[in-house]
Amino acid sequence: MTGATRRRVLLTGASGYVGRAAARALVAMGHEVHALGRTDPAIAGVTFHSADLLGAEPLAPAIAAAGADHLLHLAWSVTPGRFWTDLGNCDWVGASLRLFRAFAESGSRRIVGVGSCAEYAWTGSPLDEVSSPVRPATLYGTAKASLWQMLEALGRQEGLSVAWGRLFFLYGPGEPRGKLVADAIVTLLEGRRFETSPGLQRRDFLHVDDAGRALAGLLASPVTGPVNIASGHCGPVREVIAEVARVTGGAGLVDFGARAMAPGEPAEIAAVVTRLRDEVGFMPEHGLASGIEQAVAWWRAHSGGVE
Template identity: 60%
Template sequence: MTGEARPKVLVTGATGYVGRAAVRHLRALGCTVHALGRHDPGDGIAWHRTDLLADGDLVGAVADIDAQVCLHLAWSVPPGRFWTHPDNLDWVGASLRLFRAFVAAGGRRVVGVGSCAEYAWDVPLLREEMPLRPDTLYGRAKAALADLLFAFAQQEGVEAAWARLFFLYGPGEPEGKLVSDAASILLRGGRVATTPGEQSRDFLHVDDVGRALALLSCTSMTGPVNIASGQAVRVREVLERIERLTDTEGRVDYGQRSLAAGEPMKLVGDVSRLRDEVGFRPHFSLEAGLRDTVDHWRQRLQDRVS
């Protein structure tokens, strides 16, 4: 869709952690955004109340929107149990119903959102063309959905792209995640129990993730694409930076937790497609992104006591 007028975009998961950032950047690009889901995103965004997991009139709701692009972010399972929860299967079915309704209504481009968990984590550099060997139900569900989407899109003559997200952080991050947990605990005067921290991961600020998805939605690029920074950073370095930004010292207890069995020491995404075909480069450096996250938590804690 490069070079065309900015499309009307149907977004699911618009009120979620990534969805809010994606919607903000779609609007900044000049797209008309319609949110499809259970919750009103507010801010003047057209909202169509629909429960994707229920047997409502999904076909009618999608037809009423009449969008050219579908950015599908919705996917919700219990926190801390998403790797193995059977609800992953429900979301595969709900997603396929959405894709079918969207194409039947004349939609021309689907952008699905997956995960680096679709890859086999036995090599450090993860490229889109690599064979997929996910080890969890979540990763398998995402990989299976992508495979079905590509087959369906080819058959129906529409575009399909699949964004594999790596390790996100930033304001609004759900509880149980490394960066926000460390920032909030240290700002409250607590201690952070963690692994030795020698493993390296590919971190990307959520605002950059949202911008990458918005740009991807407005291109004609098809197939899988890594949404990542392309840089591996040691977890210990991340935590040390958070300590400096929170003006704390000596309250991260390295080695109090063990790495999970089989957890790799290094994971980083190849971002060649994201850079060259989508035209994306991160705005946030790691330092700026961590500062933004710490400032968010500092403000939240101040608001609670005021």
């Protein structure tokens, strides 16, 4: 991993699913981590500064108190089942730009924002940061793509180092209900049947802790521009569900094909991870088997899989 120098980092979204993983990774790398937001993540080694990113209060005092020169911005509303079309995406574009401006005015050196594979046109898999067209089909993807355009322009104008991590498909401990892997785990742990599509669509899944390490590594590196955050392995969704069934002991409870694929759902969404691997220096630590075992263990420890 590049970037062994200790840095003072401001992190938003630290209490969220990916944010907690990024916070732990940054602390493990030896950085001084300051979380900015409404909820204290209560993570060892992280100093909390209260601020409402969506509010009207000036952000400069909290940013000054943190004294960071690197920003990793993860905060966003990503409620499963809603975030694709949530009008709150518009609010988060505005809030993010306000944050970027305030951080730039504080004398910062580097800003890394977090986007999504939903920014790409999904018709040309595998997707890479250089040649794949950015043509989002949802409000969420459009909001993320637009924010990156503004951040890139801000960096160019103000002489800042800026990068953009595009997350693909994540799973792991603490995944919110309403997401595929979490719902499969909970359903099978409860001994209920899990109805799903045939599962032939191919997706790139990455363990959330690996995603946190990748984002931390990107922030600490000199790499600029968009970078895919993914495993580089694109397999059938059926394989993921089958692994969940194996670990939970629910192999006979999965009904593949009980649900049709959503209209227009792409057959493949694969990531090219050349920049992440060669420039950032990142390689995943978790394979599918160990990752699913961790996720199932987490749900077993949380009321037997019931929130």
